Amino acid sequence: MRLIALLVSLALACAQPSSPAGAQLGPGDHTREFAHGGAERRYLLHVPALARPAPLPLVIAFHGGGGNAPGFQRYAGLDALADRDGFLVAYPSGSSRLFSERLLTWNAGECCGFAAEAGVDDVGFALAVIEDVAQHSALDRSRIYATGHSNGAMMAYRLAAEAAQHVAAIAPVAGAMALRHFAPERAVPVLHIHSVDDPRARYAGGVTETLGREIYHRSAEAELARWRGRAACPEAPAVLEQRTWPARDGTEHTATLLAWAPCEGGSEVRLWKLTGAGHGWPGADPVLPERILGPRSDVISAADEAWAFLRRFSLPQP
Numbered sequence: 001m002r003l004i005a006l007l008v009s010l011a012l013a014c015a016q017p018s019s020p021a022g023a024q025l026g027p028g029d030h031t032r033e034f035a036h037g038g039a040e041r042r043y044l045l046h047v048p049a050l051a052r053p054a055p056l057p058l059v060i061a062f063h064g065g066g067g068n069a070p071g072f073q074r075y076a077g078l079d080a081l082a083d084r085d086g087f088l089v090a091y092p093s094g095s096s097r098l099f100s101e102r103l104l105t106w107n108a109g110e111c112c113g114f115a116a117e118a119g120v121d122d123v124g125f126a127l128a129v130i131e132d133v134a135q136h137s138a139l140d141r142s143r144i145y146a147t148g149h150s151n152g153a154m155m156a157y158r159l160a161a162e163a164a165q166h167v168a169a170i171a172p173v174a175g176a177m178a179l180r181h182f183a184p185e186r187a188v189p190v191l192h193i194h195s196v197d198d199p200r201a202r203y204a205g206g207v208t209e210t211l212g213r214e215i216y217h218r219s220a221e222a223e224l225a226r227w228r229g230r231a232a233c234p235e236a237p238a239v240l241e242q243r244t245w246p247a248r249d250g251t252e253h254t255a256t257l258l259a260w261a262p263c264e265g266g267s268e269v270r271l272w273k274l275t276g277a278g279h280g281w282p283g284a285d286p287v288l289p290e291r292i293l294g295p296r297s298d299v300i301s302a303a304d305e306a307w308a309f310l311r312r313f314s315l316p317q318p
Contacts, residue, residue, distance in 0.1 A: 027047050036124065043091060043131060057144070058143070059307070061152070063091065065094075065112045065152075066105070106154065107155075108156065108157070109158055142317075145171070146167055153173050171310055176223045190269050197294060198278060198279045205218050230264075238260075242257070251295075253316060279294050283300060
């Protein structure tokens with residue numbers, strides 16, 4: 001049965017059309033493939049329904065560990081915002097030993113899985129995605145952003161840390177930065193979204209087990225402190241907002257928005273600190289049972305909050 005599932009997955013992946021090189025892509029979803037680092041890599045590009053003639057912003061959205069681009073596209077909720085506000089969304093796919101669209105991971109530094117063990121150049125791949133998008137769409141290079149879930153959040157952090165000159169701002173969700181070496185060229189604005197009750201990517205740091213592997217997670221607040229230090233932000237945050245949401249089990253989920261600003265060059269560090277929620281993407285139905293991910297939560301919408309933050313920033317003019 002596993003072999004049959006793998007063959008079906010491969011067949012479906014191969015059946016998706018890839019747009020010809022150089023063609024300007026119209027509204028809708030497009031599968032793009034190209035060789036990078038000795039492997040065939042793939043991403044999905046969503047072009048908004050009402051694409052404007054002017055260059056458009058781009059959000060690079062990294063799926064979680066074990067997921068894939070189509071799966072993240074389905075639950076992230078970004079396409080509706082893209083169609084409403086006119087921006088592009090690229091959903092890259094990670095790497096797997098299976099050479100399929102299953103059990104994909106990102107080399108986010110100290111995590112995760114095959115991609116980290118094999119030293120896959122995922123920062124280079126993300127930059128190649130940007131160049132490919134630019135060949136087929138009107139791209140505003142001053143407004144390129146990144147978000148991601150779990151291992152994808154870690155990947156968004158790595159992209160910003162190692163290619164800060166290309167990324168205007170990031171909004172990682174449920175995954176702390178996983179880098180030893182940290183020396184971004186510029187102070188990139190960051191919005192981090194994370195629940196203190198996350199059972200998979202522990203907010204305070206620690207070890208969890210996934211697919212029989214132990215994964216070490218860094219402290220979300222400690223890693224945010226590295227970004228605040230780079231941006232020379234104030235030590236104490238301002239509390240901008242507080243929300244509550246009644247969960248199905250009778251408990252109350254909370255969300256507190258903390259902001260460290262002003263920071264260097266107009267940068268800013270923000271944190272949506274949740275309680276009660278699990279490891280899922282806030283505002284979306286869970287892709288795995290709650291016994292694995294913890295409680296789902298609508299206390300905030302990760303997509304709405306990420307885009308509301310990202311859209312405020314652009315790369316500084318030379």
